Amino acid sequence: MSTRLAKSDTTTLLSAETRTAIDRWLAKYPPDHKQSAVMGALSIVQAANGGWLTTELMDAVADYLAMPPIAVYEVATFYSMYELQPVGRHKICVCTNVSCMLCGSEDIVAHLETKIGVKLGETTADNKFTLKEVECLGACGGAPMMQIGREYHENLTPTKVDEILAKLE
């Protein structure tokens, strides 16, 4: 906002731990290139907020990194790892890009959809799973694949998917 009456106060939205974590990223870049830390900062803030970003949190990141808020929104909407809506406890990201598709990702998606009972882009009613379609995650050698949390699961079959899901709380 270019006619704002108050300087925004990020400290209330970003906890001390969050800020320390962002500072570690900031230390990697020259002081006049704070915006270089935006991806790291968004991941940290998202993790601290149960897996998704609110506009207020993105604004706080913008202020913390001295960026225009719209530049932060651009980053957050560009990458599929940032969530702008609440997600379930486990975010299942299934790759449907070309290698995975050739190796049967459509079956994996169909299986997942029947198994947990929601469509791509939806979250289960008990808030346990969010199912998400993503582009190539760079694991084509193990196609078809999916990512849950920070783990990659490769060479998927319906049975293997069941086993993986069974282990999740």
Place this chain on the structure above:
Amino acid sequence: MATIEIDGKPYQAQPGQMLIEVADANGINIPRFCYHKKLSIAANCRMCLVEVEKAPKPMPACATPVMDGMKVWTRSAKALTAQQAVMEFLLINHPLDCPICDQGGECELQDVAVGYGKDVSRYHEGKRVVIDKNLGPLIATEMTRCIHCTRCVRFSQEITGIQEMGAPGRGEHTYIGTYIEKNIASELSGNMIDLCPVGALTSKPFRFAARAWEIQQHDTIAPHDSLGSNLHLHIYRNQIMRVAPKENEAINEVWISDRDRFSYQGLTAEDRLTVPLIKIGETWQATSWEKALAFVKEGLKKVISAHGNQAVGALASPTATVEELYLLQKLMRGIGSHNIDHRLRQVDFSDQNAAPLFPYLGQAIADLEHCGTALIIGSHLRKEQPLLNHRLRKASLRGAKIILINPIDYEFNLPIATKIIAPPAAWLNHLAGIAKALLENRSSLIPHSVEALLATVSPDAQQRALAQTLRTGNKRTVLLGNLATAHPQFSVVRALAAIIAKLSGATLGYLGEANNTAGAWLAGAIPHRGAAGNPIAAAGLDAYTMLTQGMKSYILLGLEPELDSCSGTAALKHLQQADFVVSLTAYRTATIENYADVMLPISLFAETSGTYINVVGNWQSFKGAIQPRGDIRPAWKILRVLGNLFNLDGFEYTASDQICDELRQQVGNKIIGNKTAWQIPTHLELNSTSGLQRITEMPIYSVDALVRRAIALQHTLDATQVTGIHINTQVATQLGLTANNPVIVKQNGAVINLPVVIDERVPDEAVLIYAGQVAQIELGAWHDQIELTATC
């Protein structure tokens, strides 16, 4: 120099220039969408592909630097195939809704598609649809038409300086917008309308009002800021449909401010006066011009015979033309009174005899771009003079240090090196401190009186730091803004600013106020000098004295003194008490009805011919572009007839340029320049004030009667946040006040209720109240002690 060949002909080019620049300079047409000469190069639309010798693929002309001996073909088979292919891709998602698109007929996409597109689309799949955005009252959007050239995004980032537009999303889901619902707040936002090559961003007030091919274009000069931006008026059926910039690199480059673009709406305001009115007893009667002017003559004669010619005073708006102001002063001086002024927002006139010929920027407008250090004293520059601010922004991007002394911590769109934020009452101390800090480093050739003046001053660390910054950089300038001119001790501010400029080797300049402030000085609409700055025997009364001490009779030209002057309450009181008030006005308001005896309807901007002189002394004349409604007449004709009625010599003009020529001859080649001789005040009264101080700012969309009636502008953020009483959290807590609740405001005997606005830009011990607002008139003077008490 490099020699390159385009389409078989040799051309000279500067090394590092892009191909498209060379082509443009030589009138060779290369189609383009994303390239714009004032923006960075994005090279994302690919429309400008050309064939380059030895390059395997076509190259984008906007991003290919020239090299000596390069051979380029812009219309070879290879180039054309590439251009046609790009065109086909660009049209895939475009709705092709030209018949219902405002841009139709003046659309770059349409034009290029005619040249490079196919007759029939081969694309049968579904097109993407983009949800529309609401960008506020000025810009209409139809985002499905957007071709993602990112000109608007780059404009927002690079020119407005505070990025608001962006391109969220990815791939097919990318869209242009603000992501959150928000009004674009930049004072230059309207330029995006011109930049957008398609109909995605168009003018909201213009929406569906006319077609491009029905419109006639006339040129004129902008009627608000001190720059005098060059404008194109787009006219349909004798009405201004919209306003666009006319390129003038030395003044406005290719931009104009939103105020200059949208203020035309005020021309057709509901309260526009279209017939002469006279007050008989207590009723207003429409009448003929003859009767009205005879009535004026009689009224004035009566006052003069009863109270003498010194009982008459004239006040004029600095937005009036040179011709109008010149005739007004000629009339006044003809009837024997020097009581004429246009400086309605000034209080301290004590050093007016030492003032320059007119408040001059001190340098060319473009020079601001190349300054190394600039000290700005008292200016909300972004909003006062948006395009001067843009020049300084360019300087700061080149590394210039911008230093501020301001009453409010305004948000600037450029980096500020150091700043002092303090209520005006504290400025003298700061300025004296800075001067002293500079003095300590300079011993030779300083008049003793300067040293004596500053003898007791001891600068603090902040003032020293500021002085230190001012000493760096090779081209320096000290600039006085409107908040400085309005300072209750302006003469001292000016003297100290001049001393600071001298000591730091800086150019002293005035940022200027209205579009014709310089013209008003030169035309003689000042009490202490005649036309062309010629000396007169004894000065008449200044605006402040006329409004605060009262006159028997007033002649007002284009003014609503209660809103336009810095002493609204006093003005109202004395206008009401006066025996005879003539208002040459474009508008009829209840307030004017209340105090005036005659209302004469005058032409405004675009309705009359005339001349404005800008802050660097450019005389810019223009012709009337539209016929005003009803019985409205240009003020210069009215004043001419009044001159005749008073049997004065030299009122035989038949055209406005005769008046301008007459003045030009008198001005001759007088040298413009801000006095460089030392002007040293005899003593410094460094006051320490206590208690809450009122700070007043004239907001961007309230500066004159025309813009106050421009509806779209009145709905922008800048216009809507000017209500209430602005204080910071600390002051609010101290006084137990909370946001949005009414507070009792006491100033100089007046008591009113205003809502509290928490505004952290306001310093401690101060209150910000905006001028030009009806609700605030009663409070009176702009600078005063003020008291706040919680209600309940």
